Amino acid sequence: MDASRARTLRLLALVTVLACFAALLSGCTVGSSPSTKDGATTTRAAAPAAAHDLQDEYLKVIKDVLPSVVQIQARSDLGSGVVYDDKGHIVTNAHVVGNEKKFQVTTANSEDVLSATLVSAYPDQDLAVIKLDKLPGGLKAAAFGDSSKVEVGQILLAMGSPLGLSSSVTQGIVSATGRTVSEGDTGGGTGATIANMVQTSAAINPGNSGGALVNLDGRVIGIPTLAATDPDLGGSAAPGIGFAIPASTVKTIADQIVKNGKVTDSGRAALGITARTVVNDNYQAAGVAVVEVKSGGAADKAGIMPGDIIIGLGTTDITTITSLSEALASEKPGDKTKVTYTRGGNEKTVEVTLGEQ
Template sequence: MYGETTHTSAGGPSGPHRAAVSPQTAAVFGRPDGVAGSFTESPESPNDRPVPEISAPDPVLAEAFGRPAGETETLQRDPLASYGRDEAPSAPPDPWRDPESMVALADPALTAPTSAEPTEAGPRLGIRDILFGRRVSWHVLATMAVLALLVGLVGGLMGRWTAEVVSPLNSDSVRLSTGESDDDAEPRSPVANVARAVEKSVVALDVRTSSSVGTGSGFVIDENGYIVTNNHVIAMAANDRNAKLEAVFFDRRRVPARIVGRDTKTDLAVVKVDNVDNLTVSTIGNSDDLQIGQEVVAFGSPLGLDRTVTSGIVSALHRPVPLRPDAESDTDAVIDAIQTDAAINPGNSGGPLVDDDAEVVGINTAGLVPGGGSIGLGFAIPINQVVPIAQTLIRNGEVRHPQIGVNASSVRNDRVLGAQVRNVVAGGPADQAGVREDDVITSFNERTIESADELTVAVRTAKIDDTVPFTYWRNGRTFTGTMTPASD
């Protein structure tokens, strides 16, 4: 209790000692006047307390929050119940007696008849019961028989009529008519006429080495078995002793072939087959008579597809085309080519280019194929340049070429156009003709020179020891002279 303290001494605890309470403290914390005990009410006078009076609840609140009648355990009210309402159904409105009632349909004047009770099915009748059990009268059976006959008769007539009017979908008597095949019929176009005349003289040339396979073309130029082709077609066989070279004819005969001779500077070669009878020899034409726009046909085995024929026109003449060595060929030439738009692809090389008279006017040699296929720019060596080379190879096995003893490069500027001499071989034909370094040759053997390749073509188409005219440019002045090509 507030104000109590405990004192101890050596003799033991002593009783509590109450300190005196000041008047101010007693005024704040003391009991009110007239109260002797605690703050609770005195049990001796319970009736002295005021008792609150509880009035009756409002009827609306009693209905809203009171328990339903007969319920004493819960205050929850059934949400579907209607307390204080009469649960008996109200009578339907009568429009005859109640003017404010809604319009409604009255009951029908007559009630609907009730359906009769279903009867149980009797036993099923069989054929014996119908025919012999006297369950069905004989006149009914006769009527049914007549009806069945009529139905069958009508069905048969309809089927017959349908079969005659609508034709069947399938038949084993139909024969498709086709045109009669006649292998000996006349060619139906100029190209077909050329193809028939030339196809038997064209061969495919297959080269096989231990590491590669090559295919080209050629054509027969002599009944003794001589075949002309490109050098780059048989170069692998010439440089590999173990290579196998075969000629495949139009009738699928496969015959070994031998190399007679080849020329890397003109890209021409001659091979020979032995013991082959009934060879068809090609007819040689005149390439000098070709005209730009003239129709031509190319034969060969492009991409290994033998006996292939393509057609087009001569699109240009005297086109210098350089052919450089590569991994499969040692050809180093510049050809004076016939340009054609007849499709020429790898494998066409060595095949004949033929005019509309079925005469060979060139050898298919190269094509511009930047995308891997023909783009309408093919090149062929003119046959008039092929014949003397082929004859020389058959006769001697090699060919000698004219040369003038210079190296040149192409030059094109506002002063001059031609082949500029880079060096001159001492004592050579050009040196003897007075040509010096930096001279630009603009004409040779009556052929205009606009590039170094054209000079190479002009020199190689000249003849050895024949004197030819030429024109050259030096220090702004033009000079003319003569030159005699020598053998290489």
């Protein structure tokens, strides 16, 4: 091959490379299938479309559920509630109603203040039902979901009146399920120990209590009740760690209150004792001293007596009233379990058939 022809071939190759480079910069292809172009275009468009679809889901859920979430004003406390049925019953937290009997209620779609009266409160589960004295037009009951189907990672919206900001919505996910959480009995809490709570990253602030924790199907799967506190931060709320009473528990308690005016079947296991935490010589919590035994109760039938110090329930070490409450929260009435206690310095273990609280 002569030098002139070789130079010509090199120039042609260079022109081809430059043409391909220019085609790539312009979004075109040379010698490739049009499906590459279509695929790239589809990929670039998919992200905004998915975000738009999710936003539409949020908007639909908020439009459907927020009208069922109300603000409740007691004499000194403010919280939220969820319209439970078309008869004006509203479910909320017991710590929202406190010791009050009368309340002012504001719905999401009206500035009119409605009056309501307490039906019954059940502090042991931190739930209560109030009823509107007069039904307003357009009142809409919320739909409650199956909290047993809640899974970690599901997107949730928390609706309520945090810090008095009515009809507020925050967003998060299910962080965990099956949590057993004990409330404090100071600062408005009931001191309840509640099992199977839903943990969420959605912001839960004062005023959110009693509101709605809602999935993207528009179903209430829990009642936001409290936020975790960090003792290292002086007991202030720990961001992104909130807890809600599961819908199954809410429905069980609320249905009884609506039907009977009170809770007749708590479903909560009990030993049938009055007790207090005791400390050892180093002032560390060391067990639960039995102060009083209910006649015919579970402890009485098992031979447990006042003065005994309970140090174990099943496989759980018991050091405080709270630890005993949390251990019982995972049990059901009628369950059989071992109770370990000391009497006169001697350790004993008996089998107890748990009663109902």
